[in-house]
Amino acid sequence: MTAIKVILFSAALLCSLPGYALTITVQTVTGQPAQGVVAYLLPDDVQTRQKVNALPAAPPLTTISQKDKKFAPYLAVTQSHKDVIFANQDNITHHIYSLNGHSKFDFKIAKDAQGKTLRFEQADEIAMGCNIHDWMAGHLLVVDTPLYGIASKNGQVVFDSLPNGQYRLVVFHPQMGDVDKSFSQQLSYPALDVTVTLQQALQSLPTQENMDDFDFLEAYD
Amino acid sequence: MNKKKYNKTTLLTLLSCLSLNASINSSYAVEQSVTGLIDLRYSYVDGIDSHLDGHYGKFRFDPHSNLAVGHAAINYQVEFDNPLSIHAIAHAFVDEFDSEIGFEQAFIKYQDLPNPSGHRFSARAGIMYPRISLENNATGWTSPYTLSFSTLNSWIGEEVRYTGLELNWDKLGKFDNKKYDIGLSASFYKHNDTVGTLLSWRGWTQSSRQTLWHERVEIPPVAARFGNWLRHQAPNTDPFIELDHRYGYDINARFSMANKLKVNLGYYDNNADTLVFKRGQYTWDTKFTYAGINTKLGKSTRLISQFLIGDTLMTSPRGRKVVENDYQSGFVLLTHRRGKHQYTTRLEEFSVTDNDNMPLDNNNEYGKAWTLSYQYRLNYNWFLQGEYNWLQSNRPARVYDNEPVDLIERQWQLAAKYYW
Numbered sequence: 001m002t003a004i005k006v007i008l009f010s011a012a013l014l015c016s017l018p019g020y021a022l023t024i025t026v027q028t029v030t031g032q033p034a035q036g037v038v039a040y041l042l043p044d045d046v047q048t049r050q051k052v053n054a055l056p057a058a059p060p061l062t063t064i065s066q067k068d069k070k071f072a073p074y075l076a077v078t079q080s081h082k083d084v085i086f087a088n089q090d091n092i093t094h095h096i097y098s099l100n101g102h103s104k105f106d107f108k109i110a111k112d113a114q115g116k117t118l119r120f121e122q123a124d125e126i127a128m129g130c131n132i133h134d135w136m137a138g139h140l141l142v143v144d145t146p147l148y149g150i151a152s153k154n155g156q157v158v159f160d161s162l163p164n165g166q167y168r169l170v171v172f173h174p175q176m177g178d179v180d181k182s183f184s185q186q187l188s189y190p191a192l193d194v195t196v197t198l199q200q201a202l203q204s205l206p207t208q209e210n211m212d213d214f215d216f217l218e219a220y221d
Numbered sequence: 222m223n224k225k226k227y228n229k230t231t232l233l234t235l236l237s238c239l240s241l242n243a244s245i246n247s248s249y250a251v252e253q254s255v256t257g258l259i260d261l262r263y264s265y266v267d268g269i270d271s272h273l274d275g276h277y278g279k280f281r282f283d284p285h286s287n288l289a290v291g292h293a294a295i296n297y298q299v300e301f302d303n304p305l306s307i308h309a310i311a312h313a314f315v316d317e318f319d320s321e322i323g324f325e326q327a328f329i330k331y332q333d334l335p336n337p338s339g340h341r342f343s344a345r346a347g348i349m350y351p352r353i354s355l356e357n358n359a360t361g362w363t364s365p366y367t368l369s370f371s372t373l374n375s376w377i378g379e380e381v382r383y384t385g386l387e388l389n390w391d392k393l394g395k396f397d398n399k400k401y402d403i404g405l406s407a408s409f410y411k412h413n414d415t416v417g418t419l420l421s422w423r424g425w426t427q428s429s430r431q432t433l434w435h436e437r438v439e440i441p442p443v444a445a446r447f448g449n450w451l452r453h454q455a456p457n458t459d460p461f462i463e464l465d466h467r468y469g470y471d472i473n474a475r476f477s478m479a480n481k482l483k484v485n486l487g488y489y490d491n492n493a494d495t496l497v498f499k500r501g502q503y504t505w506d507t508k509f510t511y512a513g514i515n516t517k518l519g520k521s522t523r524l525i526s527q528f529l530i531g532d533t534l535m536t537s538p539r540g541r542k543v544v545e546n547d548y549q550s551g552f553v554l555l556t557h558r559r560g561k562h563q564y565t566t567r568l569e570e571f572s573v574t575d576n577d578n579m580p581l582d583n584n585n586e587y588g589k590a591w592t593l594s595y596q597y598r599l600n601y602n603w604f605l606q607g608e609y610n611w612l613q614s615n616r617p618a619r620v621y622d623n624e625p626v627d628l629i630e631r632q633w634q635l636a637a638k639y640y641w
Contacts, residue, residue: 206395
């Protein structure tokens with residue numbers, strides 16, 4: 001926690017009264033918006049957890065597509081105990097797998113197939129691959145809260161209708177350094193908007209591109 | 222090419238294995254898929270009669286104009302809900318010489334998941350190509366770059382294929398944050414006992430006609446065949462026959478770096494017993510080393526280069542050396558894609574060196590070739606392609622067919638290709 005600078009903006013005070021949205025802004029070590037980074041809020045006491053569990057609107061289902069022989073999106077988030085749909089939009093078969101200890105899975109998914117649905121029972125950071133197309137790489141973050149979002153173009157995650165209470169703010173991206181991955185921040189809502197500045201540069205994303213880029217390759221060697 | 226009777230026992234055994242496997246696994250989810258290619262081709266050749274017609278012409282088609290079905294290929298795949306899959310590739314050709322349909326490859330593949338350290342085991346069993354060509358990675362073992370394959374890979378397509386078991390180990394770098402993968406393979410096989418015959422008696426060619434698994438290929442009129450010491454040789458060679466019941470092997474190593482570079486190295490040895498002679502077919506002891514590189518020079522330009530060097534030996538059943546040749550072939554291919562347009566050029570050099578002193582059978586050859594190809598992608602499935610091939614060679618054996626020793630042959634091809 002101490003490794004991350006947390007800046008509280010007093011100018012945002014008006015926006016953070018109860019019933020107003022809370023905005024988390026994530027920026028890179030150079031101060032640029034950290035688009036694509038996940039920010040999520042974990043209830044930090046029993047009362048807050050009860051309020052969060054009673055939230056009426058469940059987040060939409062998470063869909064992970066296989067499109068143009070890539071995982072799309074590269075990074076997806078879901079709440080534990082919720083369905084995750086894998087949808088193959090390519091006209092070839094994929095063999096999706098994860099080797100994570102308690103989230104290990106693999107399945108083949110043909111073209112035009114009905115989406116494959118999986119459900120994860122506990123929080124985890126899941127790295128995925130395709131056993132036919134080795135260049136494909138994707139990640140699924142499973143969190144124990146419905147309060148999550150992926151930073152927009154301007155690096156912001158906005159939480160609407162947030163119940164008052166005690167939270168722990170966590171940020172995640174597979175390309176984050178270890179220092180940033182171990183970050184979490186206590187947050188008492190209502191609160192001022194928060195800006196999180198990552199301490200380490202994000203590594204470059206994998207290109208997810210095959211060396212041979214012809215559309216009609218034979219995948220048997 | 223001449224037809225021969227199917228090696229029915231082996232083919233039926235393979236097919237029954239495939240169907241048995243399918244029925245055993247009927248309780249699993251089974252996904253079938255079919256991909257394919259139709260290639261309709263017009264060609265004009267300025268040269269001599271083709272090697273496919275038993276002569277010394279370097280190209281697939283005879284002189285003057287031709288219309289042909291360059292390729293009609295079907296790749297049928299069955300994926301089981303386990304590490305197994307079945308792959309059967311059938312290929313048909315219709316040209317001025319014959320209309321032929323048959324198996325190109327058929328194998329069962331087992332591919333386990335990598336372990337958490339990125340080590341992965343996989344295997345293939347059946348009729349398959351060794352991992353040599355860096356050109357022929359499209360449906361039906363065709364090339365995304367040119368209509369005629371390099372002389373090196375034309376030979377692989379004609380004579381080098383086997384029935385056997387391939388064991389693969391791969392190490393995927395992404396599991397420990399490395400940007401490169403490495404792999405090793407060892408193959409053990411039969412049914413490749415006459416490999417070297419065509420390379421010796423006919424030389425290198427620039428073709429796109431693969432030998433189907435049941436086919437024989439006509440041999441040119443080598444003088445020693447006619448009433449002389451080669452009179453027992455059948456007029457055709459059977460590239461995929463089993464004569465000596467010994468296993469050959471092929472070792473392959475590969476290295477790839479993100480989507481920038483692939484390096485491929487290997488050694489092939491059919492480990493043949495040259496004392497065996499059956500049904501007009503000599504057993505040829507053939508060994509070669511191969512190397513290749515595929516690298517991206519910027520986003521849309523790619524360089525592929527391969528080199529192969531080896532030797533072959535054929536003896537009489539008593540062990541007298543009668544054909545002993547060294548050979549080599551190499552090419553550099555440069556291709557550039559801009560939107561729907563793809564421009565490719567390829568330079569090649571090849572040779573065969575005759576090391577025996579047998580008369581009426583001069584196998585020496587030296588040549589160079591240049592290819593220029595343009596491909597236009599009409600839509601997702603349709604491609605139009607125009608190609609020019611130029612090939613200069615010196616081959617003294619052409620006098621056996623009343624053709625000049627020094628020769629320049631040229632070929633123009635236009636193709637409409639539909640991949641799905």
